[in-house]
Amino acid sequence: MTDAVTEQALSIQPIVDGHNDLPIASKYKRDYSVEGLDAGVPDLHTDIPRLRAGGVGAQFWSLFVPSNTGEAEAVQATFEQIDFVHRLVARYPDTFTLARSSAQVRSAIADGKIASLLGIEGGYSLGSSPAILRIFAELGVKYVTLTHNSNTAWADSGTDSPHHHGLNELGRDFIRELNAAGVLVDLSHTSPETMHAALDISTAPVIFSHSGVRGVTDHPRNVPDDVLHRLPGNGGVLMLTFVPTFVSAEYARWFDGGREGKPPPAGIAEVADHVEYARNVVGIDHIGLGGDYDGYPVLADGLEDVSGYPRLLDELVRRGWTVDELVKLNGANLLRVLDKADASAELLQAAVPELSVRQRDGARRMSGKTVD
Structure with a gap:
C-alpha cells in the first residue's frame, strides 16, 4: 500500500519525468505503432495503465x-x-496532450491528462545547424542533450x-541559441569539461535529464561534485x-565483468x-527524476x-522526507526551470537583435573558418 505522504505529494504534484525512450523502443519493437498502449504492452516499460499507476503527470519523451x-540521417530520424x-497524443487524446511550457503542463494535469514534452537526446540530431535547432524548437522540442x-x-x-575541450566555438553558439529559443540545455x-563550459555560458537554467551522482557511484555518466556545486547558482x-550501472558500482562491475552469478543489489535503496546525496549537495530545489x-x-x-x-517515494518517506520535499522532487522544481528558461528567452529576444547569433554563425561558415 502506498504511504499516505506519497499519495498526498502525488496529488499535489504528479511526477514530471525527464527522460523516457518509448519512441525509439517503439521503433525497434513495434515499427513505431501507437496501438495497444491503453491495454498494456509487456515488452515495454511504458504503457498507459502503468503511467497512471506510477502517478505520472508529465513526460519528456526522448527523441x-x-x-x-550520420547527421543528415539523424535529423530525419528525429522528425x-x-x-x-x-x-501517440492524437491516438489517445483522453490521456495525452502536447505541452511546451509549465503552464501547459499544469493545465494538462488539471484536466487529468499526461503532458507530453519533447527532448532531443544527442546534439548530432541538430545537423550542426542552428536553423534546424530553431525548427525543432518551433515543433515543441524543450531540451537538447548535447551529446550521447x-x-x-x-x-x-x-x-x-575529449576533442573540443568541452565545447568548441559552434558549441558555444549552440548554447546561446538554445537559451534564445527557450530550449533547455x-x-x-x-563530459565534466562540457558541463562546466555550458554552465559558464548559459543564461538559463540547465538540466541533467537522466544522471546519477559520482559521489555515490563513480561512473562517467554521473555528475561530479564540482559541477553539482554550481547548479544552485545556475x-x-x-x-x-x-x-542499475549508474546507481551501483558493484552492479556495474558485475555487468562489465561477464555477468556471472546473481547480480549485486541495484534497487530502490x-x-x-x-537522490539523498544530490539533495544534500545541491539542495532540495535542484533535484528531480528521470528514469530512462x-x-x-x-x-x-x-x-x-x-x-x-x-515505491521510490515511499522509500524516501521512510527516510524522513516530507510532502513539501517530495512535491519539489516530483516535478515542481522542473516546472520552475521551464518557467525561467522561457523568461530568459524572452529577455534575450528583447535585448539582442534577432539575427545576431545566426549572423555570426553564417559569417563564420562563409569565411570557411573552422569550428575548433
Whole structure:
C-alpha cells in the first residue's frame, strides 16, 4: 500500500519525468505503432495503465538516434520520432496532450491528462545547424542533450575521448541559441569539461535529464561534485536516473565483468541514496527524476517499469522526507526551470537583435573558418 505522504505529494504534484525512450523502443519493437498502449504492452516499460499507476503527470519523451548515425540521417530520424509522439497524443487524446511550457503542463494535469514534452537526446540530431535547432524548437522540442555516448562535432561526451575541450566555438553558439529559443540545455551524457563550459555560458537554467551522482557511484555518466556545486547558482535541476550501472558500482562491475552469478543489489535503496546525496549537495530545489525507461534493458529492482515511482517515494518517506520535499522532487522544481528558461528567452529576444547569433554563425561558415 502506498504511504499516505506519497499519495498526498502525488496529488499535489504528479511526477514530471525527464527522460523516457518509448519512441525509439517503439521503433525497434513495434515499427513505431501507437496501438495497444491503453491495454498494456509487456515488452515495454511504458504503457498507459502503468503511467497512471506510477502517478505520472508529465513526460519528456526522448527523441533518440544512435550516435553512429550520420547527421543528415539523424535529423530525419528525429522528425520521425516527433511524428511518433504526435501520433501517440492524437491516438489517445483522453490521456495525452502536447505541452511546451509549465503552464501547459499544469493545465494538462488539471484536466487529468499526461503532458507530453519533447527532448532531443544527442546534439548530432541538430545537423550542426542552428536553423534546424530553431525548427525543432518551433515543433515543441524543450531540451537538447548535447551529446550521447560519442562526441558531436561541437561538444565532448563523457564516454568518448575529449576533442573540443568541452565545447568548441559552434558549441558555444549552440548554447546561446538554445537559451534564445527557450530550449533547455541538457548536460546528461556530457563530459565534466562540457558541463562546466555550458554552465559558464548559459543564461538559463540547465538540466541533467537522466544522471546519477559520482559521489555515490563513480561512473562517467554521473555528475561530479564540482559541477553539482554550481547548479544552485545556475538554477538548474539534476534529474536522478534508475539505470542499475549508474546507481551501483558493484552492479556495474558485475555487468562489465561477464555477468556471472546473481547480480549485486541495484534497487530502490540505491536510487534513494543518489537522490539523498544530490539533495544534500545541491539542495532540495535542484533535484528531480528521470528514469530512462525503455532506454535500458533492465531498470533498478522495484522500479522495473513506469509504475514504480510511488515505491521510490515511499522509500524516501521512510527516510524522513516530507510532502513539501517530495512535491519539489516530483516535478515542481522542473516546472520552475521551464518557467525561467522561457523568461530568459524572452529577455534575450528583447535585448539582442534577432539575427545576431545566426549572423555570426553564417559569417563564420562563409569565411570557411573552422569550428575548433
